Amino acid sequence: MLSFGRKPDANASATLGTATPANAPAPDWANALSTAIREIRCGRSPELSGLPPQAASALAELHQELRARNAAELERTVNASVQNSEAMAAVARATGEVRKMDTHVSGMSTAVEELDFSIHSITKLANTGADSLSACVEQSQTALEAVRLTRSETEQLGGAFETITGRVTDLEQASRQIAEIVDTIAAIADQTNLLALNATIEAARAGEAGRGFAVVAGEVKALSGQTAKATEDIRQRMDHLQQQVAAITEAVSNSSGSVQEGINAANASENAVNSVTDTMRESARIVSEIAQLITEQSSATTNLSSSVSEIASGATRARERVEHVVEASAGTESTIGQTLAALSERNIDNFVLHCAKSDHLLWKKRLNSMLVGATKLSESELSDHRSCRLGKWYESARSEYGRIPAFQAIEAPHARAHECGKRAARLCAQGDYAGAEAAVEEMEAASEEVIKTLDRLIGELSADTVSKAS
Numbered sequence: 001m002l003s004f005g006r007k008p009d010a011n012a013s014a015t016l017g018t019a020t021p022a023n024a025p026a027p028d029w030a031n032a033l034s035t036a037i038r039e040i041r042c043g044r045s046p047e048l049s050g051l052p053p054q055a056a057s058a059l060a061e062l063h064q065e066l067r068a069r070n071a072a073e074l075e076r077t078v079n080a081s082v083q084n085s086e087a088m089a090a091v092a093r094a095t096g097e098v099r100k101m102d103t104h105v106s107g108m109s110t111a112v113e114e115l116d117f118s119i120h121s122i123t124k125l126a127n128t129g130a131d132s133l134s135a136c137v138e139q140s141q142t143a144l145e146a147v148r149l150t151r152s153e154t155e156q157l158g159g160a161f162e163t164i165t166g167r168v169t170d171l172e173q174a175s176r177q178i179a180e181i182v183d184t185i186a187a188i189a190d191q192t193n194l195l196a197l198n199a200t201i202e203a204a205r206a207g208e209a210g211r212g213f214a215v216v217a218g219e220v221k222a223l224s225g226q227t228a229k230a231t232e233d234i235r236q237r238m239d240h241l242q243q244q245v246a247a248i249t250e251a252v253s254n255s256s257g258s259v260q261e262g263i264n265a266a267n268a269s270e271n272a273v274n275s276v277t278d279t280m281r282e283s284a285r286i287v288s289e290i291a292q293l294i295t296e297q298s299s300a301t302t303n304l305s306s307s308v309s310e311i312a313s314g315a316t317r318a319r320e321r322v323e324h325v326v327e328a329s330a331g332t333e334s335t336i337g338q339t340l341a342a343l344s345e346r347n348i349d350n351f352v353l354h355c356a357k358s359d360h361l362l363w364k365k366r367l368n369s370m371l372v373g374a375t376k377l378s379e380s381e382l383s384d385h386r387s388c389r390l391g392k393w394y395e396s397a398r399s400e401y402g403r404i405p406a407f408q409a410i411e412a413p414h415a416r417a418h419e420c421g422k423r424a425a426r427l428c429a430q431g432d433y434a435g436a437e438a439a440v441e442e443m444e445a446a447s448e449e450v451i452k453t454l455d456r457l458i459g460e461l462s463a464d465t466v467s468k469a470s
Helices: 010-016 030-041 053-346 351-371 389-401 405-429 433-469
Strands: none
Touching (some): 030 053, 351 389, 351 433, 389 433
């Protein structure tokens, strides 16, 4: 016989006949007692009218105690289911966030490693650039010295050309003076020739007496002719010399202009090379500072990469632990389901209403798991508000409880909870995760309203049951 954890009353035992010998005939109320015990075990109210008063009283008390125990066990189980579902809904969201964090941190770890590699490469390039710029500064300095030397030599060449120009000018003046002297000699020769001609004429007039004078006049005339010829030759040579001197003067003048242009160009080149050298020197300084900063950044990035790798490992471990919690909770959920299935056979008051609270929280957990990709749900898998356990009970109990305000208040939020849940599944399947999350939040609000209304209805029905029993 089952033990219900209650010490039997001695008088009751005597009344029930526990001391009756085994071969004694069963009392006429034995069948009624057996039937009453079976009814009590099933949670139904037993028929006690055919039993002795003490037995009937004991069984009635036992029945009430078992009903209270069953109700308490149901409430504890439902509360455990609600708390587990609430926790698992939160864990499901946390799992999604941890997975996102794991993915992001893994991606960030890879990115930081690539950044670290890039910064090392940039550091090498920056150092190479700084070295190259330093070499360029040295080469520019060498080029500057060469330009300065070229300018100095060009200035010396300009001085030499100025000297040549002066000498050529003196030569030109001398040639003009010689030309003037030649012109004077030519004039004298012409005059001498004219005088010789006049002397010859006078000698001819003098006859024999002027013959000696005529000879002298002839010699003078011949000498005058030679002088004129020589003077003409000198004039031609001086003309040629003057032409050459003019050409030299022009060439020297042109060369002097070119030399001056060369000096100006050398000065401009010196200024340009100076500017380039200063710019390169400043650039080399800046690049050197950048290389130093990048080297420091490289060290910091290396430390960051190490830290991010540790964070990534921690995120992976956190994800694995959260998933382990989810797996463990699945076992708890299964145990709670088995307990509720066993309690469903005990005819507990308001059983469906209590279970409906658990059902709605399970719905919430499944939808949150769907949001983070832990489970797959299609819209067709989810029932509407008339096909679920609460919906079926609601339709069947409408005629009995339809006038109760709490009963009436259940339908609207209940329908809204199912509609939002189905919409969330549809949007999630379409890839609209933001819309699905918003729909789940609406479902949670409606479901919370349903649970509060269920508690109110359970309280009203329990109070009504107590008043009827009294």
